[in-house]
Amino acid sequence: MRDTLKIFLLPFSGLVFGIFVLMLLVYFINSMEIFQKDGLAIYTTNQWIAAEDDPQKESYGVLAAIYGSMYTSILAVLIALPLSICFAIFVIDYAPGKLREWLVIATDVMAGLPTIIYGLWGAFVLVPLLKDYVMKPLYNHLSFIPLFSFEPSTGYSFLSAGVLLGIMVTPFASAIIREAYRMVPFTYRECVYALGATRYEATKVLIGYIKPAIVAGTILAFGRAIGETVAVSLVVGNTFNIHPSLFAPGYTISSLIANQFGNAFIYRYMVSALFAAGLSLFFIGLAVNLLGIYILRRYRYAG
Amino acid sequence: MKSKLLVGLAIVTLAVALTGCMQPEKTVSPASEQSPAPTQTTTKTSVKRITLIGSGATFPQPQVEKWITVYTKINPNVMIEYTGKGSGGGQNDFKQGLVDFACSDPPLKESLWNDLKKKGQPLQFPIIVGAVVVVYNVPGVEKLKLSNDVLADIFLGKIEYWDDARIKELNPDVNLPHERIIVVHRSDSSGTTKIFTTYLSLVSDEWNDKVGAGKVVDWPVDKQGRGVGGKGNQGVVTAIKNNPYSIGYTELAYVLKENLKMAALQNKAGNYVTASPETIKSAISRVSMNIPSPYEGYKEDMKSLLNADGENSYPIVAVSHMVVWEDYPDEGKEKAIREFVRWILTEGQKDQYVVAGYVGLPGDVAEKMLKEVGWV
Amino acid sequence: MLGRVLKEKLFLAAVFILAFLTVLPLFHIVFSITARGLPVLYKGGVEFLTGTLPPPGDGLGGIAPAIIGTFVLVFLTSIVGLPVALLTGIYAAEYPNSLIGRAVKVLLQIMVEFPTILVGLFIMQVLVIPMGSYSALAGAFALAIIMMPYVAVYTEEALREIPFTYREAAFSLGLSRFKVVFMVLVRIAKKGILTGVLIGMAKVAGETAPLLFTAGGANRVYFAGIDKPVGAIPLLIYNLVQQPYENYHEIAWGAAFILMLVFLAIFIPIRLSLKEVKL
Numbered sequence: 001m002r003d004t005l006k007i008f009l010l011p012f013s014g015l016v017f018g019i020f021v022l023m024l025l026v027y028f029i030n031s032m033e034i035f036q037k038d039g040l041a042i043y044t045t046n047q048w049i050a051a052e053d054d055p056q057k058e059s060y061g062v063l064a065a066i067y068g069s070m071y072t073s074i075l076a077v078l079i080a081l082p083l084s085i086c087f088a089i090f091v092i093d094y095a096p097g098k099l100r101e102w103l104v105i106a107t108d109v110m111a112g113l114p115t116i117i118y119g120l121w122g123a124f125v126l127v128p129l130l131k132d133y134v135m136k137p138l139y140n141h142l143s144f145i146p147l148f149s150f151e152p153s154t155g156y157s158f159l160s161a162g163v164l165l166g167i168m169v170t171p172f173a174s175a176i177i178r179e180a181y182r183m184v185p186f187t188y189r190e191c192v193y194a195l196g197a198t199r200y201e202a203t204k205v206l207i208g209y210i211k212p213a214i215v216a217g218t219i220l221a222f223g224r225a226i227g228e229t230v231a232v233s234l235v236v237g238n239t240f241n242i243h244p245s246l247f248a249p250g251y252t253i254s255s256l257i258a259n260q261f262g263n264a265f266i267y268r269y270m271v272s273a274l275f276a277a278g279l280s281l282f283f284i285g286l287a288v289n290l291l292g293i294y295i296l297r298r299y300r301y302a303g
Numbered sequence: 304m305k306s307k308l309l310v311g312l313a314i315v316t317l318a319v320a321l322t323g324c325m326q327p328e329k330t331v332s333p334a335s336e337q338s339p340a341p342t343q344t345t346t347k348t349s350v351k352r353i354t355l356i357g358s359g360a361t362f363p364q365p366q367v368e369k370w371i372t373v374y375t376k377i378n379p380n381v382m383i384e385y386t387g388k389g390s391g392g393g394q395n396d397f398k399q400g401l402v403d404f405a406c407s408d409p410p411l412k413e414s415l416w417n418d419l420k421k422k423g424q425p426l427q428f429p430i431i432v433g434a435v436v437v438v439y440n441v442p443g444v445e446k447l448k449l450s451n452d453v454l455a456d457i458f459l460g461k462i463e464y465w466d467d468a469r470i471k472e473l474n475p476d477v478n479l480p481h482e483r484i485i486v487v488h489r490s491d492s493s494g495t496t497k498i499f500t501t502y503l504s505l506v507s508d509e510w511n512d513k514v515g516a517g518k519v520v521d522w523p524v525d526k527q528g529r530g531v532g533g534k535g536n537q538g539v540v541t542a543i544k545n546n547p548y549s550i551g552y553t554e555l556a557y558v559l560k561e562n563l564k565m566a567a568l569q570n571k572a573g574n575y576v577t578a579s580p581e582t583i584k585s586a587i588s589r590v591s592m593n594i595p596s597p598y599e600g601y602k603e604d605m606k607s608l609l610n611a612d613g614e615n616s617y618p619i620v621a622v623s624h625m626v627v628w629e630d631y632p633d634e635g636k637e638k639a640i641r642e643f644v645r646w647i648l649t650e651g652q653k654d655q656y657v658v659a660g661y662v663g664l665p666g667d668v669a670e671k672m673l674k675e676v677g678w679v
Numbered sequence: 680m681l682g683r684v685l686k687e688k689l690f691l692a693a694v695f696i697l698a699f700l701t702v703l704p705l706f707h708i709v710f711s712i713t714a715r716g717l718p719v720l721y722k723g724g725v726e727f728l729t730g731t732l733p734p735p736g737d738g739l740g741g742i743a744p745a746i747i748g749t750f751v752l753v754f755l756t757s758i759v760g761l762p763v764a765l766l767t768g769i770y771a772a773e774y775p776n777s778l779i780g781r782a783v784k785v786l787l788q789i790m791v792e793f794p795t796i797l798v799g800l801f802i803m804q805v806l807v808i809p810m811g812s813y814s815a816l817a818g819a820f821a822l823a824i825i826m827m828p829y830v831a832v833y834t835e836e837a838l839r840e841i842p843f844t845y846r847e848a849a850f851s852l853g854l855s856r857f858k859v860v861f862m863v864l865v866r867i868a869k870k871g872i873l874t875g876v877l878i879g880m881a882k883v884a885g886e887t888a889p890l891l892f893t894a895g896g897a898n899r900v901y902f903a904g905i906d907k908p909v910g911a912i913p914l915l916i917y918n919l920v921q922q923p924y925e926n927y928h929e930i931a932w933g934a935a936f937i938l939m940l941v942f943l944a945i946f947i948p949i950r951l952s953l954k955e956v957k958l
Contacts, residue, residue, distance in 0.1 A: 114885025227794030
């Protein structure tokens, strides 16, 4: 007997695949031009020369954007990691029932909150706060350390973007870590405490069991952070700048695209350059996500 | 309960969408005669709504917004939506056929003009005169003079601190702090940038060689980490307001509105002037505004208005333009566009409708334009 | 001995503080937006919800085009995206072991995290330019691509949770697989599926990046048609934040307040009725 259900449903799933593949194709095809012209220089140089008269004079290099995307996302993850782990520990081990529920709901709300609201708050509230209470003092006293060596001027910086992103992606990491930590069998806990461990030591051991989940959560948070556009573009400074300091302004791939695509068609190669930048984002995100899913799959606890 | 919520939501959305749809936007109007009276169009005939979509430069935006507000009040059946996204964005949208009209500060390039001609006949009209001013935000500094080479060197990144000897030399009575200069520029493709960088290329050979002119340029200060990008003239003004010790360039109207401080620039005669209606008019009167016919907009040379002669002329004066098609597939839209342009070039130039920071086109230019296309 | 006790205390303090810091921003955000946004609504009154964008420096006007736009977009997105999403979710639930079924699940996971700006770019290239106009339709398609994985995943999970006995009972009545799924299982999982739909809608109502190059934005025109540019609240906020005018900033806070309110009003009740939420 024919399975009419499968036949009926298959085209729709096919459609989903189709759209995804089409997207990939569109990006590849549109990036071809700049690859043919400059090869991989689009990814390895830092400049944005949009010559109107002579298309040959146009030269694009998005290294600064790639640098910025990586920098801010890694920073975000570094912030998200301790926060999510401690949050998970607190919620599972120490929070009383009702509080636990509301804490979890709070992080879920944070995960779904429209990112423009984060952006608005970030631009008007977070940035001034960071500039006056964190960046200026650190610069005034510790500027010999490369991380703090840039004079904070506007407050728009890798730090602001990293902190904002960290706040935004923590709920994602914490959901996975929390779930995994909850799944640690109760016998393990009993076991560790029976050996006379303090809470700190016990927790250290138990967290050790969920390392794969922590890795997976981190990676997925990274994937989210690197793809974020509007919130970051309002706080990162939007300048082509490669600098080690946290306080320096910079660019990310997604905010570059958001800022430049609107005028790209009057230039011969800019559209292609931006699609190439998008392609790099695509691949970084894809690679990171696949890695995360793979790890999670391998270590998913029963249930 | 949830299904009721969903159904309710759906009904509300449907209702809203339908009310919107119920005002038909297309018109199939027979060529109804428009009375030549410039301030009143025959509102009694049409209930049919026309929507005109435009985008482009933020340089003329305050003026364009004012015109739209006044015009749509007089002609309630026309709705006009203008999105400021930079001259480049406007040219982009116009080329892709995404908007009905676009505003651009620099005249369109010949290559772009030729691309457009493949789709139809583009027409380019000058609409208003404005000035690009250098704004700064240094607490305690009320007046500032900047010579041309100091200006260029600041933007080249060669002068790093506000109390640099060369700035001090020009402003002996001013208390300049020892702070790094933050240079604010545009992050989008901007006609204002084009005007400003063209001027810098004129007055500084080094700028001309190293950076050049364009709607988007590679700002040397970015690599030094002292550059900030703002989106649109509004973004630049925001950045300047928020950052002490910053300097940037923007259109005069934005400065007046936000009460910012302008630097006095050195004009061709060697005098330091700030931008004002008088200094702008002085510049225009000295220059024969070689505005070509709307059919050949690309021939216009923006440089002719820069660095004008005259003791009291402001050096960075520019005209902003509107680009439209000669023909539109929709008759109603075609008429509406022509009416709008005509109104701008006649009524819109009157003092009562010109926004502070802009100057109307010199007398005969507007008339000439309209005669060329036969829309008088 | 003292070392261990000290570490213990430090540890507990750290855990408590960091956990608190994790959710602190949420409260700060809600507080800031209410503190700056609510007064704007008072000042603006009903006109804030019905008027159009005022000139710079000149009062509050209204954000009606953006509100209408958001409604229109969510509505269109649902029409375009829900059927595909639901059916894909059903497929993944019904044939979890087939090659395509597994591939679909992986694909959905990937698409949930996909950078939204790239979707917008894709739709611009593929729909906006050929169509010759920014439009609500283009915005809806972009949003549909983003909404789809969420709804599909919720649908799949909801179906999978139905106890096997229901399925057996339905089959034992002689129903074809098609009918079992659509007439029995989907009805049982209705609540879970609906939850997914509403969460998807809430999510896309707050999206900005995919609309940047597709919807076009509208400040003065209430609604010009689905093949014409349309506004959206997040898009409006994004544009206003980058301008220097005080009144525009006020409008942005007011609009953000409305957006936040709507989002919370939809999200929290749903979340309360669920055990867990898939992100």
